[in-house]
Amino acid sequence: MVELTTPVQYVKGVGPKLAEILATKQIATVGDLLHYLPFRYEDRLNPRGIAELRAGEMATVIGEVRNSGLFRTRRMPIFQLTVGQGRSRLKCLWFNATYLQDKFKPGQLIALYGKVEQDSRSGELQIMQPQFEMLGDSGADGADDKAAASLEVGRIVPIYESAEQGRVTARWFRRIIRTALDDLTPELAETIPAAVRERLALVSPREALWKVHWPEAGESFEDLQSSRTPAHIRLIFEELFFIELGLELKRRQQKAQTGIAFRLDDRVRQAIKKILPFHPTAAQKRVLKEIADDMQKPHPMRRLLQGDVGSGKTIIGFQAAIIAIENGYQVALMAPTEILAQQHYFSARRILENAGYRIVLLTGSLEADRKREIRRHIAQGNAQLVIGTHALLEEKVEFAKPGLVIVDEQHRFGVLQRLKLMKKSGDAGGNKGAALTESEAEAAKTSLAEPDVLVMTATPIPRTLALTLHGDLDLSVLDELPPGRTPIVTRRITDDRSPEVWDFVRKQVAKGHQVYVVYPVIAENEETELKAAIKMYRELSGKIFADLKVGLLHGRLDSELKDQVMRMFQKGELQILVATTVIEVGVDVPNATVMVIEHAERFGLAQLHQLRGRIGRGAAKSYCILMTGGKVTEEGERRLDAMVRTNDGFQIAELDLELRGPGEFFGTRQAGMPSFRVASLIRDRQLLELAKREAAAVMAGPNAEVTQVEISRALVALRTRWQHTYGLVEVG
Numbered sequence: 001m002v003e004l005t006t007p008v009q010y011v012k013g014v015g016p017k018l019a020e021i022l023a024t025k026q027i028a029t030v031g032d033l034l035h036y037l038p039f040r041y042e043d044r045l046n047p048r049g050i051a052e053l054r055a056g057e058m059a060t061v062i063g064e065v066r067n068s069g070l071f072r073t074r075r076m077p078i079f080q081l082t083v084g085q086g087r088s089r090l091k092c093l094w095f096n097a098t099y100l101q102d103k104f105k106p107g108q109l110i111a112l113y114g115k116v117e118q119d120s121r122s123g124e125l126q127i128m129q130p131q132f133e134m135l136g137d138s139g140a141d142g143a144d145d146k147a148a149a150s151l152e153v154g155r156i157v158p159i160y161e162s163a164e165q166g167r168v169t170a171r172w173f174r175r176i177i178r179t180a181l182d183d184l185t186p187e188l189a190e191t192i193p194a195a196v197r198e199r200l201a202l203v204s205p206r207e208a209l210w211k212v213h214w215p216e217a218g219e220s221f222e223d224l225q226s227s228r229t230p231a232h233i234r235l236i237f238e239e240l241f242f243i244e245l246g247l248e249l250k251r252r253q254q255k256a257q258t259g260i261a262f263r264l265d266d267r268v269r270q271a272i273k274k275i276l277p278f279h280p281t282a283a284q285k286r287v288l289k290e291i292a293d294d295m296q297k298p299h300p301m302r303r304l305l306q307g308d309v310g311s312g313k314t315i316i317g318f319q320a321a322i323i324a325i326e327n328g329y330q331v332a333l334m335a336p337t338e339i340l341a342q343q344h345y346f347s348a349r350r351i352l353e354n355a356g357y358r359i360v361l362l363t364g365s366l367e368a369d370r371k372r373e374i375r376r377h378i379a380q381g382n383a384q385l386v387i388g389t390h391a392l393l394e395e396k397v398e399f400a401k402p403g404l405v406i407v408d409e410q411h412r413f414g415v416l417q418r419l420k421l422m423k424k425s426g427d428a429g430g431n432k433g434a435a436l437t438e439s440e441a442e443a444a445k446t447s448l449a450e451p452d453v454l455v456m457t458a459t460p461i462p463r464t465l466a467l468t469l470h471g472d473l474d475l476s477v478l479d480e481l482p483p484g485r486t487p488i489v490t491r492r493i494t495d496d497r498s499p500e501v502w503d504f505v506r507k508q509v510a511k512g513h514q515v516y517v518v519y520p521v522i523a524e525n526e527e528t529e530l531k532a533a534i535k536m537y538r539e540l541s542g543k544i545f546a547d548l549k550v551g552l553l554h555g556r557l558d559s560e561l562k563d564q565v566m567r568m569f570q571k572g573e574l575q576i577l578v579a580t581t582v583i584e585v586g587v588d589v590p591n592a593t594v595m596v597i598e599h600a601e602r603f604g605l606a607q608l609h610q611l612r613g614r615i616g617r618g619a620a621k622s623y624c625i626l627m628t629g630g631k632v633t634e635e636g637e638r639r640l641d642a643m644v645r646t647n648d649g650f651q652i653a654e655l656d657l658e659l660r661g662p663g664e665f666f667g668t669r670q671a672g673m674p675s676f677r678v679a680s681l682i683r684d685r686q687l688l689e690l691a692k693r694e695a696a697a698v699m700a701g702p703n704a705e706v707t708q709v710e711i712s713r714a715l716v717a718l719r720t721r722w723q724h725t726y727g728l729v730e731v732g
Ligand code: ADP
Pocket: 278, 279, 280, 281, 284, 307, 308, 309, 310, 311, 312, 313, 314, 315, 458, 482, 483, 586, 588, 590, 617
């Protein structure tokens, strides 16, 4: 008898050696093994007769090997196999498949799966490069012939991805998983509350595990292939349910903490209004209200503000900052890069300093003395708004009275979880045991209060995903651009036509506009690419635009120089800025109307969209020119095509998610995003939303629907499930 938690090596036929190989597939326990689902199924209950095959269809054929052989064409060796059913015959071909030589013996039974095609010359049907499996042959692994055969024909058969470059076969998985199922303890605890199970008509865990591997004859083939059988749905829902339950729990824990109830009276309202350099859009007003409502509550705000590039997030951040400052608290504004921190500092000074607020900039490149002095200002409470980079504020900056943390342009997930919010000066002292006076008690409470957190992101996470994944954040969306923007025109062009591009750039400059020219510098070949960017800068500044003012900006410049270049560009003293992706996020120069991106095929979609977001920020018409050099992959084509087709960040995000898959889209596991065993973020979005809703309903209990016992059971399951795997939730 095995349990779901039994190490996989104790499954009959596995052992320590194979267990090691399974470990590379994240299979450590019987439970992991049973969640290693078939990636497709073959209908070997009703295999096709060769005579009835049609060109173009995917088919499973079971037949007898008649003959096989390797023949060489001028280009490559081709392996040919003929199988038969009675008098019918079918030809199969594999290219370059010398390894298949001597593999087949006449008379053997074989199952083939692949696309049926018509040979252009003979008109006969054939299958190119089919997947195949020998049947009824125990092979080297010594299985009982009959038992093996009964798993492989006359039924719907699960096909698994093989491991170790095919040395651990689909067939082996089939047998081992079957053994594990046969030996599995009959008592599998049900951890999803009954009301949820009934509402969604979920089958039992045991039934789900059996049927997902061994579907019954009547099961819909379409549902199987699209992972929509009741068995699939049970397993997928369960996985998502426990993620959402963890997030819901976390959100509740956060909400239960003591926060700061900021006051929003007329004086504060006036202060917020006074700084506005323009009329806010309706979306900006709505979002500010959502934030202000949160800030007034006695619990910490944890809010994600999502708005496409250029939607005007900065001013909202400043307004929230004023609420905190007017209440006597300090605010930290963190940006991902120094350039962006600098820029925020300049606009903060422009917008806020006239109103009398005290603002400091704290970046890594400041001199040690200066840094120390600024830290002292912060610790003493003189500085009201502290602007810096993420890294810096994650360190040990002490605030006298922290009230609000704003994290700008946050791409990565899970940072909030890891972010140790600012330390408060005097925290360490604590209560020495003496009775507290009332005002001391009040003060102690204040210092325990968690600051509010506002995360601003331009990464347009598809809304449904944002809502469901960030169970621990509330979401505000800025879905309107400030007025007067004309849509950016995006064009693709191959780089042999660069003279035309430079001509166009020259004309725009003549109209008084500014231009970015961006080169890729991607970590892998940073050195050579950086050289290319610098070389192009020489070419552009020395020859092509010798009469214009051209600047260069890249990550390796020392920060004073970076700063100087950026400031010159902002003031219009440079007409053309040659840059790497350091300008990707946040940079705001409304007079820049052209963005030329060289080797655009090398950039990711989200990155291209961010870069393009640097233009189209003023009233003048803006142009994004995507230059390609060399061969563009099919995926590259789709990225460029999407850029030309749409300016809508949400549409772009959807496609990006599809192209890259959730893992990369969200920036790997370490960023706090779980990877899934059976669920797929793209395929299973609806189930994800359902899971979120159900998890919230369960945590709202106990009530008529869910008992305390059920909730406890679910929470215990949650702990064993996720704590070790993801460190995602801490369950008390
Ligand atoms: P992002 O959301 O990308 O951070 P910013 O906050 O940098 O966008 O705003 C983009 C530009 O739009 C800035 O130049 C800003 O001053 C301007 N802007 C923001 N809101 C408005 C508005 N309501 N009316 C006019 N201009 C605005």
